[in-house]
Amino acid sequence: MIQIGEYTISRVEEVILDEATSLFPELGEETLAANRGWLSPNFYNEERGVFLTMVHSWILRSASHTIIIDTAGGDDKDRPLSPRFHRARTGFLERLKAAGIDPEAVDMVILTHLHSDHVGWNTRLAGERWVPTFPNAEHIASRAEVEARDPERGAASRPPASWNVYRDSIQPIIDAGLLRLVEGNEALLPGVSLFPVPGHAPGMMGVRVEADGKVAMFISDVMHQPLQVSYPDWNSRYCEDQDLARLTRAKILDQAAREGALLLPAHFGQPYAGYVRRDGDRYRFEPVETML
Structure with a gap:
């Protein structure tokens, strides 16, 4: 775990x-070969020739708060457009409890954006109904993001199968009165605030934790792999607004390097977080020494 002021940072x-x-259309064999030395084995598997992508929740805990940042993919969800998450059974909830987190004691859930692998455990299947997994938590989401995913509004022209995420993981939270819509730049608690990181998704938000001269930035899907620290113009094929995603990434890299901020992305391999250092006219990724 990592300590920032009163908050401990961990992951499940x-x-x-x-x-x-x-994942990166620009990636060629020559560039991959030049970076294999530091990408393997934590970020790239040589034997299978694939990147390793983590799906997890970040946890912020203090004496008075238990906060979950993103809720992963979920179990039992109907995801025909995302076969890797379709009807999954992952054991995540058991691991959450094993980490000492009682779902009923979670008081805040921050949803950086509403892609399927970030909202799935908002709800769990109880009989034939989707019910809140964290029934006492305020769920925080971007107003722009919710409008973009709502089948009655921004998502009306998308394939009906894409509406499943909203219907099984967002609408039940709304119906339970647990959703708080934000603009994406609010202070939530002393030392904890939101900041906008649009591009990968229209209303995507980051979470900033700052205390005692230390800064941690949960940057969601601004980057999917640490290779993007060295090649910041590269977008993943999942980025919805490619030009805006590049602008956001450039801003975050510059800010992280200037502030010495700890970056905690959503999908990096172990040790899952690190720092951005300037290296001439480029950046390099420096993983944290503490395994999270």
């Missing part, structure tokens, strides 16, 4: 996925 893993190198 849901699943490790193989990600094809086609």
